[in-house]
Amino acid sequence: MQASPVIIREAVETDVPAIVALFADDPLGGHGDTVDPAALPGYRAAFRRISASANETLYVAEREASIVGTFQTMVTTTMTARGSSSMIIEAVQTRADCRGQGIGAAMIGFCIEKARADGMRLVQLTSNAVRKDAHRFYERLGFSPSHIGFKLKLK
């Protein structure tokens, strides 16, 4: 059986509950995400901040009218590398029961093509050191694990 196609599109505000459900279902992330309705206003506020940002874009992956994944891109310019621009990918999540079906590859492939079309010098992301499957996945797509990602939690 042929899998239905995965459609990547920018998220709209009505997608927010489905996006939150993807993160709430992640056993490794540990970011305290929840589908508790009391948390929804905070998520909606975040959605609006991202939508209002000129260099951040939130996407969803849709298959058969269901949201099966999400990711976010950010474009940044630095003075290094002769003042080039890069794409940072953040908050990549595939629905737990849809893994291993090419959704992640469709999402990251979309980012790579968009970054190339927009003249970015590189695409970068960080992945939790415990996510070994994700690391193999990114290496298969051509990413190099050249850096250490340091985080300092403030709250």
Added chain:
Amino acid sequence: MQASPVIIREAVETDVPAIVALFADDPLGGHGDTVDPAALPGYRAAFRRISASANETLYVAEREASIVGTFQTMVTTTMTARGSSSMIIEAVQTRADCRGQGIGAAMIGFCIEKARADGMRLVQLTSNAVRKDAHRFYERLGFSPSHIGFKLKLK
């Protein structure tokens, strides 16, 4: 002898040549940075893109009226962690002949205090895996090397 104080301030366009010189002098970065005047217009254009960006800020560290370091911050909101905001630090560089004098600690300390004051959930950055001294430095400041930083060069 007491070291002169390090002042952290936002960069202005006349700082661009001094900032470029910091990166051009880095043997490990390998980003092709150069003080060749032919490259200056590209750096100036990058400076203007950063200045125009609502969530990116370029800083310099100054000591005795000389630029001895630079870094850039970016504020991003994601849907994870209940829609929280984080600070990403990019393009940290201390002048080669001024290392080990607390300039890096002053720059990163500034970032941490600003992120805390602005209510950020965390501060994050990536560091090239070969920069072992930098890793010890970030760990001393409280950062955890919890992630792998993946990069895919497009050009």
